Structures are given as structure tokens and as C-alpha cells.
Amino acid sequence: MDDLRDRNEPQEVVDWYVPRQGTEVVDCYVHHRPLPESVRPAPPKPPRKRTGLWIFLGIMALVIVVLVLAAVFSRSSQPEEAGPDDGDASSIIDIFSDSNTTIPRDTNYDPSRKLTVSGSHGEELTAQEVYAKVNPATVLVVAEQGESASVGTGVIMSADGYVITNAHVISGGATCWVLLPSGMDYDAKLVGYDADEDIAVLKLVQAEGLPVAEFGDSELAVVGDPVYAIGNPLGIELRGTLTEGIISAINRNVELDGRTLTVLQTTAALNNGNSGGPLINRYGQVIGINTLKMSGTGVPDEATVEGLGFALPISNACFVINDIIANGKFHGLPMLGIMVSTVETTDGATAVLIEEVQSGYGAEEAGVQPGDVILAADGQTVYTTADLLTVRRSHVIGDSMTLTLLRDGQVFDVTIVLRSSKR
Numbered sequence: 001m002d003d004l005r006d007r008n009e010p011q012e013v014v015d016w017y018v019p020r021q022g023t024e025v026v027d028c029y030v031h032h033r034p035l036p037e038s039v040r041p042a043p044p045k046p047p048r049k050r051t052g053l054w055i056f057l058g059i060m061a062l063v064i065v066v067l068v069l070a071a072v073f074s075r076s077s078q079p080e081e082a083g084p085d086d087g088d089a090s091s092i093i094d095i096f097s098d099s100n101t102t103i104p105r106d107t108n109y110d111p112s113r114k115l116t117v118s119g120s121h122g123e124e125l126t127a128q129e130v131y132a133k134v135n136p137a138t139v140l141v142v143a144e145q146g147e148s149a150s151v152g153t154g155v156i157m158s159a160d161g162y163v164i165t166n167a168h169v170i171s172g173g174a175t176c177w178v179l180l181p182s183g184m185d186y187d188a189k190l191v192g193y194d195a196d197e198d199i200a201v202l203k204l205v206q207a208e209g210l211p212v213a214e215f216g217d218s219e220l221a222v223v224g225d226p227v228y229a230i231g232n233p234l235g236i237e238l239r240g241t242l243t244e245g246i247i248s249a250i251n252r253n254v255e256l257d258g259r260t261l262t263v264l265q266t267t268a269a270l271n272n273g274n275s276g277g278p279l280i281n282r283y284g285q286v287i288g289i290n291t292l293k294m295s296g297t298g299v300p301d302e303a304t305v306e307g308l309g310f311a312l313p314i315s316n317a318c319f320v321i322n323d324i325i326a327n328g329k330f331h332g333l334p335m336l337g338i339m340v341s342t343v344e345t346t347d348g349a350t351a352v353l354i355e356e357v358q359s360g361y362g363a364e365e366a367g368v369q370p371g372d373v374i375l376a377a378d379g380q381t382v383y384t385t386a387d388l389l390t391v392r393r394s395h396v397i398g399d400s401m402t403l404t405l406l407r408d409g410q411v412f413d414v415t416i417v418l419r420s421s422k423r
Contacts, residue, residue: 102174109191109326118285127228136211141154144176157321158210188203218287246268252265270292319334332421337419340353351383352387354374376404400418
């Protein structure tokens with residue numbers, strides 16, 4: 001996860017930053033704690049010409065020094081905070097930020113343009129094959145703020161340059177550009193973003209024929225599935241890094257600052273700069289957008305807890321992405337207003353049981369009750385919650401959806417108006 005140290009600052013602050021020169025990306029130093037403008041040092045002199053190895057070693061040495069100094073300072077000047085075993089929300093790095101961005105907008109909204117996820121897949125791929133398939137569609141995202149910048153990752157969803165990333169990556173940016181693994185760079189306009197969902201969509205200027213990622217149904221993910229992450233940890237120098245792990249949990253609700261994100265939990269290593277990048281299944285399909293990681297003590301520079309990363313499930317994020325592309329903003333998820341689970345029936349099959357009916361939504365108004373069993377949705381037989389979500393995914397806010405219910409031996413239909421999740 002990209003640490004948010006100050007709600008008014010970008011998540012990954014480059015202490016000094018030299019804008020791109022042609023297609024060349026110059027070095028930058030990722031500073032782990034934003035400095036006030038009044039004490040910001042002058043840009044350093046251009047570095048001497050040296051080999052790529054020395055550049056890499058020098059930057060890694062600087063990062064290590066900053067981490068050590070920050071750790072020493074925080075231990076001596078701050079009281080000890082509760083660790084993750086205490087369940088303290090402060091142990092999760094806060095990523096919510098609604099800093100205004102002045103990145104030029106792309107207002108050519110296109111309701112016909114849709115991100116779609118596939119429930120089918122090809123053969124299982126090796127790690128090398130996954131990287132070869134997805135890395136060409138994984139980009140470096142730079143949101144410039146004068147002499148500083150926020151650096152993250154993005155995923156190309158269309159050949160003409162629609163790119164998905166995190167809202168906190170572009171938060172507060174004045175201009176934005178992206179770099180492809182091929183070395184090509186493009187100016188980017190902001191189509192729209194939603195800070196609560198932490199999703200932003202960019203449109204690359206005059207882009208065509210770009211490599212595109214394939215998106216898989218995150219509802220099919222189960223605990224133990226192998227997954228991969230591609231991103232730009234610590235910024236530009238280590239861009240295009242592949243890490244691997246497993247799905248540790250699904251539908252994990254993470255509460256931060258009074259808001260809740262439903263995420264996939266993974267052991268794939270995520271670090272500063274991975275935000276907005278793809279979480280990929282073993283078939284080379286993007287099933288999540290990497291967004292945050294767990295910190296050990298709540299002090300960002302002491303992220304001692306490992307293997308606790310989180311990604312936004314793409315099957316949920318597609319609602320946000322498609323609404324942004326169509327309207328420039330997200331109006332909320334289309335909600336039935338029920339909590340459901342998949343249960344086993346007496347004949348060994350499965351069915352969808354309504355566990356809870358939420359107040360103020362269409363299901364309550366239609367007379368749906370806890371304990372009802374959903375047999376079909378819009379005429380399509382429903383066996384699992386994934387089946388129900390697949391049908392719901394075809395609707396937008398204001399649409400009506402017909403559920404066939406079983407209650408006390410009686411089968412009947414109800415029509416439910418889908419309401420926005422934003423109350």
C-alpha cells in the first residue's frame with residue numbers, strides 16, 4: 001500500500017523531481033515522510049555519469065538510510081502504539097485522501113465503453129508467462145506537483161488508452177503522465193475518480209494500439225489461489241517488479257476513517273509504488289487493483305508486518321470504473337439491499353439464502369425477508385452468490401431486478417428497484 005502520511009500530501013513524495021526529458025525517465029528520490037515546503041532542500045546538482053548498477057545501489061542506500069533514521073526518530077519521539085494484534089485501525093495505513101486535483105480532465109464520456117470481466121479462462125500459466133502477458137499493459141503513473149510528484153502504477157484496459165489506477169495515486173496532482181514498459185510515455189487526462197472507492201480512470205492522449213490486460217472474475221477467487229502483483233515499488237528505478245503469493249482471504253472488510261473497503265487479502269509483496277497496479281490470477285487475468293498494505297505499528301516507516309496486502313476486487317471495481325467512464329464520477333453501486341450466503345440444500349445442491357434485509361433499499365420495500373431462498377434472478381437460475389452478482393452486474397442504479405424466491409414452500413417473484421450504495 002502507498003502510505004498516506006498527511007491527508008494534504010501525496011502518498012509518495014519525491015523530495016526533488018526533474019520532469020521527463022523526451023522519453024527518458026530521470027532518477028528520483030522517494031522521500032518517506034513529506035517535508036514542509038519551508039524546509040524543502042534545493043534540487044541537487046545533476047549526478048555524474050555512472051553505470052546503471054551504481055545508480056541502483058546509490059538509491060537503495062539512500063532508502064535504507066532514510067528508513068533507519070526515521071525508525072530511530074520515531075522510537076525516540078513518539079509513544080509506543082498498539083500493534084496489529086490489538087485490532088487497532090491505526091495499524092492499517094490510511095489511504096483515503098480527497099485532495100483536489102487539477103489534472104486536465106477528459107470530458108468525452110462514453111457510456112458504451114465498458115470494462116468487462118470474464119468467468120472463463122485459458123490454461124494455467126507459469127510466473128514467467130504471467131509476467132510476459134500482463135507487464136506490457138502495466139504502466140508507471142506520475143502525478144506531478146511542481147517539484148514533487150506522486151508515483152504509482154496503472155493497468156491499461158483499452159487499446160486507445162483508458163488506464164485504471166488508485167485515486168490516492170493522482171490525489172492533488174496538477175499534471176499526469178504515464179510510462180509504458182516499452183519506453184513510450186503519454187500525457188494523461190483525468191476521466192474521473194472516487195476517493196471513497198479509491199479508483200481513478202485516466203485517458204492517455206493520442207494513444208492507440210496499446211497492449212491491454214485481460215480481466216477475470218474476482219468472485220471466483222478462493223483462499224489459497226496463487227496470485228501475482230506487478231508494479232513500481234519505491235517509484236521509478238524498480239519499475240516492473242513481479243511478486244507472488246496467495247489469496248489469504250476474500251471479502252475482507254477493512255474499516256479506515258469511518259469508511260469501509262471490501263478487499264482481497266494477499267501475501268504478494270506490495271510496497272510504495274504498487275498502488276493502482278494489477279493483482280493477477282494464475283491464468284494471467286487481472287482480478288484486483290492493489291491499494292494498501294498493513295503496517296506493524298501504525299508508524300508508516302516501520303511496516304514490520306509482512307504478507308498482509310490488499311486489493312480491490314475487480315468485479316466490484318468495474319461498477320465504479322464504468323460509471324466514471326460514462327459520467328466522469330461514481331454515483332454508487334446498484335444495490336438490492338440484502339446480505340446473502342451460499343448454503344447446501346438437502347439434496348446436496350447449493351442455493352442462495354438471504355441472511356439480512358437492509359433498511360432503506362428496494363428489497364425491504366418489495367417485502368423480501370431474511371430466510372427467503374433465491375431460486376432465480378431475472379429468469380436465470382441462481383445456485384451461488386456469484387451467480388446472483390453476475391446478474392446484478394448487468395444493471396445500473398434505477399433498474400429493476402426480478403428475484404424468484406422460495407418461502408415456506410411457496411415460490412413467487414418480487415421486483416426490486418436497485419438503489420445507490422451512496423446514501
